[in-house]
Amino acid sequence: MVKDKIRPSLEEIKPYVPGKNPDVETVIKLASNENPLGPSKKAMSAIRAGLKKINIYPDQHALLLKDALSRKLGVSPAHIIVGNGSDEIMQFVTAAFLNAREQVITSKHTFSTYEFVTRVFDGEPLFAETRDRAHSLDEISGAVTLTTKLIFLCNPNNPTGTIFTHKQLVKFLNQLPKGVIVVLDEAYREYVESKDFPDSLALIKEGRDIIVLRTFSKIYGLAALRVGYGIARPEIIKYLNLVKLPFNVNGLAQIAGAAALKDTAHVKRSIKNNKAGKKYLYKELDALGLDYKKTEANFIFVSLKQNADEMFLNLMRKGVIIRPLTSFGLPQAIRVTVGTPAQNKKFVEALKKVL
Numbered sequence: 001m002v003k004d005k006i007r008p009s010l011e012e013i014k015p016y017v018p019g020k021n022p023d024v025e026t027v028i029k030l031a032s033n034e035n036p037l038g039p040s041k042k043a044m045s046a047i048r049a050g051l052k053k054i055n056i057y058p059d060q061h062a063l064l065l066k067d068a069l070s071r072k073l074g075v076s077p078a079h080i081i082v083g084n085g086s087d088e089i090m091q092f093v094t095a096a097f098l099n100a101r102e103q104v105i106t107s108k109h110t111f112s113t114y115e116f117v118t119r120v121f122d123g124e125p126l127f128a129e130t131r132d133r134a135h136s137l138d139e140i141s142g143a144v145t146l147t148t149k150l151i152f153l154c155n156p157n158n159p160t161g162t163i164f165t166h167k168q169l170v171k172f173l174n175q176l177p178k179g180v181i182v183v184l185d186e187a188y189r190e191y192v193e194s195k196d197f198p199d200s201l202a203l204i205k206e207g208r209d210i211i212v213l214r215t216f217s218k219i220y221g222l223a224a225l226r227v228g229y230g231i232a233r234p235e236i237i238k239y240l241n242l243v244k245l246p247f248n249v250n251g252l253a254q255i256a257g258a259a260a261l262k263d264t265a266h267v268k269r270s271i272k273n274n275k276a277g278k279k280y281l282y283k284e285l286d287a288l289g290l291d292y293k294k295t296e297a298n299f300i301f302v303s304l305k306q307n308a309d310e311m312f313l314n315l316m317r318k319g320v321i322i323r324p325l326t327s328f329g330l331p332q333a334i335r336v337t338v339g340t341p342a343q344n345k346k347f348v349e350a351l352k353k354v355l
């Protein structure tokens, strides 16, 4: 009955495929790039204190959190918008800027929400070819047409952990026609070790039309609270605010985010754990002769010579949940989150048995 009433573009929407959550305590989840060390203790005590005020609506402008972010990032609060997860801000971007049938470019094999938010607003997604499994900025700029409005770039890229550099990004931005807005999704920025990673905030201060997205879901360990943020020129932020519902970010998420920012020891511990885990996993994957990508994030992309869904089921039977990349269009690849030393060991042991 209602089928003929929905907008045709909605028929193209594929539901998001999340990482599976464990059914029992003994199973470990290395599927969604969450922080294996858990949330910051400072965030947890801020939440406990905040519980007394959950009868009161949250600050619709998230001013305390924006203030804390502004001091940390060295931009004004007017450069910042806070979302119910950074994925909500992706939707603000298409809601504010995308007209029906305008083109949105991203790469093949990347985070699927860019396609989702494009289709919700009747845009035309275009998926550029990747090179060596990474974003190819040349392919993307070659795909730009007169109808291109937005470009979504994931850096480091989910699921490959690859990056493009500051120099490559500047060259790319210089080639773009005026009026094209570039979204840089930096959900995993805090894990990056490369010195060549883009200084995206400097590019915003130069006045470029870019929107940088970051999140409290990954290194800050607050995925369940749903809080992320966007940084852009105040003019762009002003338009994103026009499409935001007033109380989009709950009060506990706002105070937990502000407290987590102050917990630099937790962030340092998380980075240290990730570096050590990467090193251990590289060594073990090398020993197994597996083809994987060196990562700038908290997950590792592994190419298989077998079906990833089968590998997922086999590993789950051994108590480890990883992410098969079938929904990313890569049916013979998996992505594994770097866990604690014990979790990494459990994954390697399970992998050895399954292979």
Ligand SMILES: Cc1ncc(COP(=O)(O)O)c(C=O)c1O
Binding pocket: 032, 033, 084, 085, 086, 087, 088, 111, 154, 158, 185, 187, 214, 215, 216, 217, 223, 226, 227, 228
């Ligand atoms: C590249 C990328 N961007 C954004 C997100 C979503 O972040 P949030 O939890 O802030 O919505 C994820 C989550 O997996 C991600 O991998």
